[in-house]
Amino acid sequence: MSEMKPVTKDAYALILDAIDVGIYRPGDRLVESELAERFGVSRTPIREALQRLETQSLLTRDGRSLIVASLNHNQLAELYVVRGALEGLAARLAARHATDEEVRVLRAMVQEDHVLLGDPRALSRANRRFHKQVHLASHNRFLVQQLDLVHRSMALLATTSLAAAGRGEKALAEHAAIVDAIAAHDGDAADQALRNHISTAYEARLRLDAAGYGRGV
Secondary structure (H helix, E strand, C coil): CCCCCCCCCCCHHHHHHHHHCCCCCCEEEHHHHHHHHHCCCCCHHHHHHHHHHHHHCCCCCCEEEEEEEECCCHHHHHHHHHHHHHHHHHHHHHHHHHCHHHHHHHHHHHHHHHHHHHHHHHHHHHHHHHHHHHHHCCCHHHHHHHHHHHHHHHHCCECCCCCCCCCHHHHHHHHHHHHHHHHHHHHHHHHHHHHHHHHHHHHHHHHHHHHHHCCCC
């Protein structure tokens, strides 16, 4: 009987998740030895993960150090333009290809996420799960890959637009409208509903930035 191999920790995923949940924030310096100790992996996979994250522009150089990148105002605008276009396409394709089971999962997510109102960080995680499910419902692997890249960049936003007063309730209502359009197989409506959702989130983020709260998902 063969022995079970121990699960190998993915250094890239561990570091990316740490950035995503705010353990490491834009401007924080990442040190190989400290990361290896924190995650319990050797320095070689940590080094490879850091190189990969730098290639993806999630990390940047500050002298000889690697720090978590940040997005300026123009980069943020560019990110939201691309996100709106790709997410809208995902919703349009989901309206065409989503199974009844996928639609029911999306509806359940919207209903269950109401209990998270008042907890912006938990609601932000739930929001990402919802969007990922829409991406998968598009049944287009290449689009899903591109959206994964976009959402990795969203990890560079240190706070969440869902922290804005009343934004959580509005976001869930927008999610419900997206699901209704997908369930009705109305590609135009699904595309527009998701683009409107992204636009409203972007506006909420700009308002937070103007008020001095920083940037976020």
